Amino acid sequence: MATITASVYTSHVPAIGAALDLGKSGEDYWKPLFAGYEPSQAWFKAHQPDVIFLVYNDHASAFSLDMIPTFAIGCAAEFKPADEGWGPRPVPVVKGHPELAAHIAQSVIQDDFDLTIVNRMDVDHGLTVPLSLLCGQVAQWPCAVIPFAVNVVQYPVPSGRRCFNLGRAIRKAVELYDEPLNVQIWGTGGMSHQLQGPRAGLINREWDNRFLDRLIAEPDRLAEVPHLEYVQEAGSEGIELVMWLIARGAMSDRPPRVAHRFYHVPASNTAVGHLILENSQ
Amino acid sequence: MALDKPYKGIPGTTIFDAEQARLGYHLNQFCMSLMKAQNRERFKANERAYLDEWPMSEAQKEAVLARDLNRCIELGGNIYFLAKIGATDGRSFQFMAASMTGMTQEEYARMMLQGGRAPGSPVRDPREKR
Numbered sequence: 198m199a200t201i202t203a204s205v206y207t208s209h210v211p212a213i214g215a216a217l218d219l220g221k222s223g224e225d226y227w228k229p230l231f232a233g234y235e236p237s238q239a240w241f242k243a244h245q246p247d248v249i250f251l252v253y254n255d256h257a258s259a260f261s262l263d264m265i266p267t268f269a270i271g272c273a274a275e276f277k278p279a280d281e282g283w284g285p286r287p288v289p290v291v292k293g294h295p296e297l298a299a300h301i302a303q304s305v306i307q308d309d310f311d312l313t314i315v316n317r318m319d320v321d322h323g324l325t326v327p328l329s330l331l332c333g334q335v336a337q338w339p340c341a342v343i344p345f346a347v348n349v350v351q352y353p354v355p356s357g358r359r360c361f362n363l364g365r366a367i368r369k370a371v372e373l374y375d376e377p378l379n380v381q382i383w384g385t386g387g388m389s390h391q392l393q394g395p396r397a398g399l400i401n402r403e404w405d406n407r408f409l410d411r412l413i414a415e416p417d418r419l420a421e422v423p424h425l426e427y428v429q430e431a432g433s434e435g436i437e438l439v440m441w442l443i444a445r446g447a448m449s450d451r452p453p454r455v456a457h458r459f460y461h462v463p464a465s466n467t468a469v470g471h472l473i474l475e476n477s478q
Numbered sequence: 479m480a481l482d483k484p485y486k487g488i489p490g491t492t493i494f495d496a497e498q499a500r501l502g503y504h505l506n507q508f509c510m511s512l513m514k515a516q517n518r519e520r521f522k523a524n525e526r527a528y529l530d531e532w533p534m535s536e537a538q539k540e541a542v543l544a545r546d547l548n549r550c551i552e553l554g555g556n557i558y559f560l561a562k563i564g565a566t567d568g569r570s571f572q573f574m575a576a577s578m579t580g581m582t583q584e585e586y587a588r589m590m591l592q593g594g595r596a597p598g599s600p601v602r603d604p605r606e607k608r
Binding site for chain 2: 211212225256258259261262263280281282283352353384389391392393394395396397398399400401402404424425428429430432433434462463465466468469
């Protein structure tokens with residue numbers, strides 16, 4: 198059977214991708230951020246999976262207001278980097294895993310989570326920045342990736358509780374897959390940030406770090422936090438953090454091993470948070 | 479019976495809910511059209527004429543022409559869509575964010591380097607007189 202071995206959580210700030218693509222990662226502004234991901238790249242090399250199930254959100258790139266799926270699973274063989282208005286990021290095309298994606302859709306929909314199946318979709322910085330942070334600048338991504346896009350742009354977005362339970366359904370689906378694949382699940386977005394209105398620029402270091410503590414130690418209770426608290430405490434775009442609960446819900450019920458933890462302010466307008474959790478063997 | 483919308487009272491923050499999305503549908507789809515280079519060129523050549531191709535309200539068109547992002551948001555715009563206007567103008571996201579807070583880009587960038595806007599600190603709408 199396939200197994201979820203680890204989960205990775207990280208912010209997906211577009212400016213991080215731009216810094217890498219434009220060769221600015223050595224600048225003083227960016228050095229501390231990329232230093233925080235050096236252990237992650239070493240960890241990833243040593244723990245390379247067959248497939249990454251990558252939870253992220255689209256930022257008005259693949260989905261306009263024409264259609265707004267709450268949960269969209271990418272079932273295609275490949276996904277091109279999106280042109281977000283200044284040309285696509287110069288990163289490899291993302292290769293999917295259509296068989297596992299279709300299997301997860303089949304299982305999770307029958308568990309009452311109404312996924313939208315997407316067979317054609319470009320992927321934006323929400324998906325490619327986390328890959329760059331963990332894999333570095335590469336000619337090919339080292340494994341298959343199943344994109345899983347969550348609507349966190351138009352309210353109401355899914356609750357933390359629903360995301361956590363969806364993660365559990367994804368875990369069950371993966372464990373029912375016959376081929377012995379090593380699967381990682383990544384939850385991306387956040388941490389505190391607000392990109393709009395007179396309150397733009399909000400950062401809440403204390404709340405963010407408590408979120409990291411609770412994600413490790415008591416994710417089921419963290420899943421009860423209502424939308425309003427995310428918006429008030431972590432800013433209007435801090436709501437992206439509900440996506441981390443999908444990845445956490447997909448982990449074993451036993452306490453995880455914390456392989457790496459990192460927090461940094463700022464990356465452009467955003468607080469950057471990062472965790473790597475391994476399932477105990 | 480009214481739906482529960484407890485997020486209406488957060489200062490300096492507009493939640494892009496179904497009601498705002500309905501109000502701003504054409505405004506946001508106009509922004510989305512700027513993803514195509516040829517549309518960006520047409521918009522830049524004659525902004526008013528390009529906006530007149532969209533069934534947007536006069537207030538929405540004026541807010542776009544004035545690059546008043548706070549007003550655009552009030553009228554149903556969403557920041558991820560509105561950011562495409564800034565990209566068309568060649569502006570950084572920090573420029574756009576600063577413009578909504580009444581700070582210069584330098585002041586805003588300094589605030590972020592110093593750890594960002596502290597929770598609970600005062601929020602000032604730049605359109606209100608000091």
